[in-house]
Amino acid sequence: MNRLDGKIAFLSGAARGIGAATAKLMVEAGAKVAIGDVLDERGRQTVKELGDAAIYAHLDVTSEASWAEAMDATIAKFGKLDVLVNNAGIFNGKGVEEASLDDWHRLVAVNLTGVVLGTRAALPHLKKSKGNIVNLASIAGLVGSQLDPLYSLTKGGVTLFTKSTALEFGRKGYGIRVNSIHPGxxxxxxxxxxxxxxxxxxxxxxxxxxxxxxxxxxxxxxxGVAQDIAKGIVFLASDDAGFMTGAGLVVDGGWTAH
Ligand SMILES: NC(=O)c1ccc[n+]([C@@H]2O[C@H](COP(=O)([O-])OP(=O)(O)OC[C@H]3O[C@@H](n4cnc5c(N)ncnc54)[C@H](O)[C@@H]3O)[C@@H](O)[C@H]2O)c1
Known part of the structure; x- marks a missing residue:
């Protein structure tokens, strides 16, 4: 169950946190992984702990050129791509009145533009492998966040982009699944x-x-701990979730059951 033997995965923002825990669990499940981040030193350290099954590629998710370079490095090393995890994200924690326009632009660049660019960069390779995408949304992409409405706005976008791309790729017959995960x-x-x-x-x-x-x-x-979310991502990326697309997996300790 939940095996990824022979699969190649790319994870954005995986130098630390949920992304790093997911990279580790994916390797344990039989995958090889490429991780991209702006935190180069931390990212190289994370990869070192994973041994030969992992590479690090510098990636700023807000830049199309950076995505092209990271994807090229992944294909050069592993020859294909089966799974994209759009994990990189930032949180501001400011109210509507306190956040500056620059704060908003930064949130959009990382949390939304980053997901769009990642999806586009991976698409030609996922079409070949009939692979899948897991997007990191949030419970703040399902219900409102009183702490950070602007973050919630970006994560709500990720939730519906997930469903929309699942529909588009389905209509086009690509055989690519797209799902989101919603951590507490x-x-x-x-x-x-x-x-x-x-x-x-x-x-x-x-x-x-x-x-x-x-x-x-x-x-x-x-x-929650990062491993709680890593397990959900590995499930969604695996063939065990083969009948799931356009779905959101809520892993929130019951927060949104209220
Ligand atoms: N921690 C939580 O409680 C929580 C809850 C819900 C959703 N999420 C989502 O899960 C994902 C991972 O969060 P985390 O808790 O591991 O956070 P984290 O801050 O520990 O890790 C995020 C990673 O993204 C990287 N990153 C930021 N900007 C980047 C950029 N421009 N290009 C490339 N990488 C970039 C960071 O360097 C970092 O390594 C995020 O999308 C976040 O919104 C987290």
């Missing part, structure tokens, strides 16, 4: 940032209290 609060660098921003927005600067508040939103009684 996951304890990564980004997860930590949400505590800091929640504390700032409530005017207390008490990040420990913010953590407790967030924990209380998860009926399962704990926060």
């Amino acid at each position: 609060l996951i304890e990564t660098d980004m997860g930590e940032k949400t505590f800091v921003m929640r504390a700032a927005q409530t005017g207390t600067n008490d990040t420990e209290q913010a953590r407790k508040t967030t924990l209380g939103l998860h009926p399962i009684g704990r926060l």
Whole structure:
């Protein structure tokens, strides 16, 4: 179950966090992986821990030329591509009144343009392999986020881009599946940032209290870890999810059950 033997995957933003945990689990499931990120040193370290089954390629997801280079490096090394994980993303944690126009443009560039460019760069290769795409949305792409409505707007876009590309590629007969995953609060660098921003927005600067508040939103009684999401991504990328496309897998400890 959930095997990826012989598969080649590309993961954006996988130097750390959910992406790095997913790269590791994919290798354990039999895949070879290419990871792209702007954090070169961290990315090379992550790849080193994965041995021969992984390569690192510098990637700024906001740049079309950067995607072309990273994809070329992947094909040069592994010869094909079966899975794209559009994982790179940023969180601002500012309200509508506090965020600057530059904040908004940056969110759009990474969280939306990055996903569009990644999809386009991978498409010729996925058409050949009849592969699949997993997009990192969020529960903030399903329900509203009082902490960061602008982030929520970008993730809502990822949710519907997933469904729309699943439909387009289906209509065109490409045999490419596209699905999204919707994490609750996951304890990564980004997860930590949400505590800091929640504390700032409530005017207390008490990040420990913010953590407790967030924990209380998860009926399962704990926060998520990167491996929780990695398992969902590996499932979606594997043939076990062969009848799933245009779907969103919610892995949120029950947050959106409210
Ligand atoms: N952590 C959470 O609670 C949570 C919840 C819901 C959704 N998500 C989503 O999961 C994904 C991964 O998040 P994470 O928690 O691992 O965050 P993270 O901050 O630990 O990792 C994100 C990675 O993306 C990279 N990145 C940022 N901008 C980039 C760019 N322009 N080009 C290439 N790489 C870039 C970063 O360098 C980093 O390595 C994101 O899309 C995020 O929005 C996270």
